[in-house]
Amino acid sequence: MNYFRAICVFLLPAILFSACSTARQSGAVSVSKHPKNSTIKTVDLPEPVGAAGKTSWLEYKSGKQAAEAEDILTAIYYLDLALSELYTEQRMDSLGQPEDSIYFSTMPNRIVLDLESLYPKLLNQTQSQAFSLLNDYEKNIDDFEETPLDSAEKEILENFLDTTDLSKFSLPLTVNARVMQEIHFLTVNARTFTEGSLSRKTALDSMIYAKLKQRNMPEDLIYLAFIESGFKLHAYSRAKAAGVWQFIPGTGKRYGLPVDFWLDMRRNPEAATDAALSYLSDLYNEFGDWYLAMAAYNCGEGRIRRLVRENTTDSSKKVSYWDLKLPRETMLYVPRILAAAIIGHFPENYSFTVEKQSRVPFDTVTIKDCIPLDKAGSAVGASINTMRELNPELTRWCTPPNLKTYTMKVPKGSREKFLAAYEKMDKTQLVRWQQYKVQRGDNLGQISRLFGLRVADIQAANNLRNTRLSVGQVLIIPMPTGANPPEKQRQIEKQESAAALAKKQLFDTPTEKTGLSIRSYVVRRGDNLSSISRRFGISSQNLMAWNNLQTNKVIIGQRLYLQDPSKQDSKKNEGLAPITQKEVKGTSYIIKQGDNLWEIARNNNVTVQQLLEWNPGLDKKIYPGMKIKIGD
Numbered sequence: 001m002n003y004f005r006a007i008c009v010f011l012l013p014a015i016l017f018s019a020c021s022t023a024r025q026s027g028a029v030s031v032s033k034h035p036k037n038s039t040i041k042t043v044d045l046p047e048p049v050g051a052a053g054k055t056s057w058l059e060y061k062s063g064k065q066a067a068e069a070e071d072i073l074t075a076i077y078y079l080d081l082a083l084s085e086l087y088t089e090q091r092m093d094s095l096g097q098p099e100d101s102i103y104f105s106t107m108p109n110r111i112v113l114d115l116e117s118l119y120p121k122l123l124n125q126t127q128s129q130a131f132s133l134l135n136d137y138e139k140n141i142d143d144f145e146e147t148p149l150d151s152a153e154k155e156i157l158e159n160f161l162d163t164t165d166l167s168k169f170s171l172p173l174t175v176n177a178r179v180m181q182e183i184h185f186l187t188v189n190a191r192t193f194t195e196g197s198l199s200r201k202t203a204l205d206s207m208i209y210a211k212l213k214q215r216n217m218p219e220d221l222i223y224l225a226f227i228e229s230g231f232k233l234h235a236y237s238r239a240k241a242a243g244v245w246q247f248i249p250g251t252g253k254r255y256g257l258p259v260d261f262w263l264d265m266r267r268n269p270e271a272a273t274d275a276a277l278s279y280l281s282d283l284y285n286e287f288g289d290w291y292l293a294m295a296a297y298n299c300g301e302g303r304i305r306r307l308v309r310e311n312t313t314d315s316s317k318k319v320s321y322w323d324l325k326l327p328r329e330t331m332l333y334v335p336r337i338l339a340a341a342i343i344g345h346f347p348e349n350y351s352f353t354v355e356k357q358s359r360v361p362f363d364t365v366t367i368k369d370c371i372p373l374d375k376a377g378s379a380v381g382a383s384i385n386t387m388r389e390l391n392p393e394l395t396r397w398c399t400p401p402n403l404k405t406y407t408m409k410v411p412k413g414s415r416e417k418f419l420a421a422y423e424k425m426d427k428t429q430l431v432r433w434q435q436y437k438v439q440r441g442d443n444l445g446q447i448s449r450l451f452g453l454r455v456a457d458i459q460a461a462n463n464l465r466n467t468r469l470s471v472g473q474v475l476i477i478p479m480p481t482g483a484n485p486p487e488k489q490r491q492i493e494k495q496e497s498a499a500a501l502a503k504k505q506l507f508d509t510p511t512e513k514t515g516l517s518i519r520s521y522v523v524r525r526g527d528n529l530s531s532i533s534r535r536f537g538i539s540s541q542n543l544m545a546w547n548n549l550q551t552n553k554v555i556i557g558q559r560l561y562l563q564d565p566s567k568q569d570s571k572k573n574e575g576l577a578p579i580t581q582k583e584v585k586g587t588s589y590i591i592k593q594g595d596n597l598w599e600i601a602r603n604n605n606v607t608v609q610q611l612l613e614w615n616p617g618l619d620k621k622i623y624p625g626m627k628i629k630i631g632d
Contacts, residue, residue: 050103053438053470056085060111072118079118080234083111084395087240087249088260089474100472108238140237141227141336142329144190149181157183160349161342168345170218171290173338174322182332182339187350193230194343195352200231201344203357204244204269211273221280223340224294227333233267233392242266245276255279262400268393291321291334299330361412362390365419369430370401371408379421380414401434434477438469449612451477452597454622523558536562591626604630 045064051057063078090104149157157180166173186194205222212219228246229235241248242259243266249259255275257265265271276297283293283301287308296304307326311319321334347354373387373394388394390409399406410418436447444467448455455467462475469475521532529552533540540552546561554560589600601611614629 048103048106050099050101051107053473054085054089054103055474056082056089056107059085060107060114063114067114067118076115076118079111079115080236083108083115083236084264086111112238139193140235141190141193141230144185144193146181146185146189149184153184154180160346164342164346169220169341171220171338171341173341174291175338175342176322178331178335179338179342182335183342186336186339186343187352194340195354197226197230197340198344198347198352198354199357201226202354203359204231207270208273211277215277215281217277217281218290220341221277221290221294223337223344224280224297225276226340226344227336233269243272244269245272247272247275251279260400260402262396262398262402263393264395265393268391271393289318289321294334294337295321295324295326295330298333299327360386360390362409363412363415364407364409365415365422366405366407367399367422368405369425369427370398371422371425371430372398375425376408376410376418379425380410380418382411382414386411436475436477438471438473438475440471442469442471443467444469447475447477449597452599452601453477454596457596520559520561523554523556523560527554527556528552529554532560538562587630588627589630591622591624591628595622595624597622600628600630606630 045061047057059078059082063075063082066072066075066078086104086107161175161180201222204225208222208225209219212221225231225244228241229244231244233244234242235244235246236242237246239248242252242264243257245266247255247257247266252259252266252275255278257268257271257275259266280293280297283296284290286301287293287296287304292304292308303326304324307324308319311323343350343352373391374384374397376399377384377387387410390411394400399408434451436451438447444455444458444464448458451458458464458475458477459467521536523532529540529543529549532538532554533543542564543549543560543562544552546564589604591600597611601607611628611630614631
């Protein structure tokens with residue numbers, strides 16, 4: 001077992017990368033999160049209350065199936081992903097159903113217990129597998145039992161500390177019985193955690209020390225991260241805290257660490273360090289004491305503020321951390337940080353072997369498109385594992401599609417190579433993913449039409465075996481670049497429906513000789529040039545040109561041409577505007593490889609809804625070589 005624990009010092013940063021490294025092939029983007037080459041399938045487990053339609057439950061079942069197949073690497077990957085998904089679902093849940101509350105309160109412990117049950121099985125893995133596996137699944141500091149410090153050991157600790165040069169410490173160092181007890185805990189009870197943390201620290205300390213120095217803050221504050229996470233990038237607690245500095249979602253958001261379906265910035269070590277130091281600075285500015293600031297980091301500034309106020313009886317005496325009666329975790333927290341600092345300065349005195357680790361050197365690039373990680377990696381000759389290791393905040397197979405820009409890390413020296421490849425990429429072939437929450441009355445046909453996709457596209461993207469949906473279920477939608485989000489598309493469809501009704505009331509009647517509906521439009525209350533152009537699929541510039549408008553202002557009752565009047569017979573159409581671009585003479589189109597309804601509609605200046613009306617059943621099938629009608 002000692003050998004196994006020694007291995008655990010280095011384990012698992014790669015588990016989240018290695019188990020699913022072959023999920024994508026170059027240029028082919030599938031939004032299924034399951035590895036493409038994996039044979040793992042979900043199992044039929046008794047479904048708990050509230051699990052229906054939840055991605056975390058599907059990931060959990062995949063993890064259980066992998067565990068039964070003794071595929072420990074994949075099992076841990078899916079269970080960890082289930083835990084992350086669970087948090088995202090709970091954060092985004094707005095229905096407040098009782099069964100959801102039951103699910104969200106019981107599943108975290110269930111997943112964590114299953115993860116913990118896999119640790120002993122790792123003994124059966126080969127050494128090379130183990131070294132790539134366990135880093136983030138080593139026991140957390142709170143999982144170790146604390147035993148009392150005996151008098152003999154206390155005397156040894158005191159003798160060493162009496163000869164220690166306290167000027168080496170940047171934090172004010174108090175050494176009392178509580179601190180010595182935590183030195184005992186970290187060197188005896190939690191020894192494997194401490195040794196692993198000291199080694200992992202070497203990969204991050206230069207970055208953290210530089211940021212502390214830049215802010216003129218005590219460098220020994222680095223040991224707060226030691227106690228919080230053991231410097232594990234993917235650390236995740238039962239309290240939903242994540243990353244090296246263990247931010248909970250609310251505090252993380254307050255300090256610029258967004259968490260959503262696509263990324264968790266709490267796992268970005270640079271961004272999280274900046275946020276943690278900002279938070280600690282604010283706490284120190286309020287309490288004027290680093291011990292109180294660290295305590296507030298653990299249990300919240302509100303509690304510390306109240307306790308300091310309650311303990312302030314004499315204005316001449318300053319309340320210290322040691323005066324406060326705090327929750328047990330916080331009572332241990334500051335002494336453990338001080339103990340970690342002492343051990344970190346003198347690891348050899350406690351017989352620790354610190355093995356130097358390093359991160360992959362990197363450059364940064366700013367991108368404006370959603371790019372699959374394997375495609376980004378292939379542009380610079382890097383594996384998807386490397387790209388994931390460089391960008392641990394990414395929780396999906398691509399860069400976030402919901403951000404205008406994203407700063408991505410690439411291997412050092414490859415920045416110019418990537419930018420050159422990025423410049424040449426066909427941006428129209430990059431997939432933009434959209435997250436869609438199923439609403440009451442939705443079905444897959446409606447949702448597919450909403451995005452201009454096939455039902456089969458959405459089924460494949462979400463691993464759906466049938467068309468049944470649940471209210472509140474979250475779907476992943478692959479969208480072409482430039483496609484409308486669902487809210488905007490719904491608005492457009494409503495406007496188009498309203499426009500169809502308005503035609504009967506506001507457009508001129510067909511001419512007798514041509515049979516064409518030669519039309520114009522009368523401006524109504526609430527209209528503007530942009531809304532009119534969107535309604536009829538005509539650019540604002542054309543509307544201005546056809547109607548001799550010098551500005552984009554229109555007035556109620558004004559009649560506008562909806563097509564170039566110079567192209568019409570003036571005698572036939574006197575006072576009238578010709579046919580709108582929404583009316584299309586019947587023609588046909590042959591589907592090509594890579595086509596989708598949205599692009600076909602856009603290229604032919606019609607709507608997806610019109611295509612569906614002209615081609616009944618089109619939402620159910622579309623394939624290369626298929627002929628469809630455009631117009632009646």
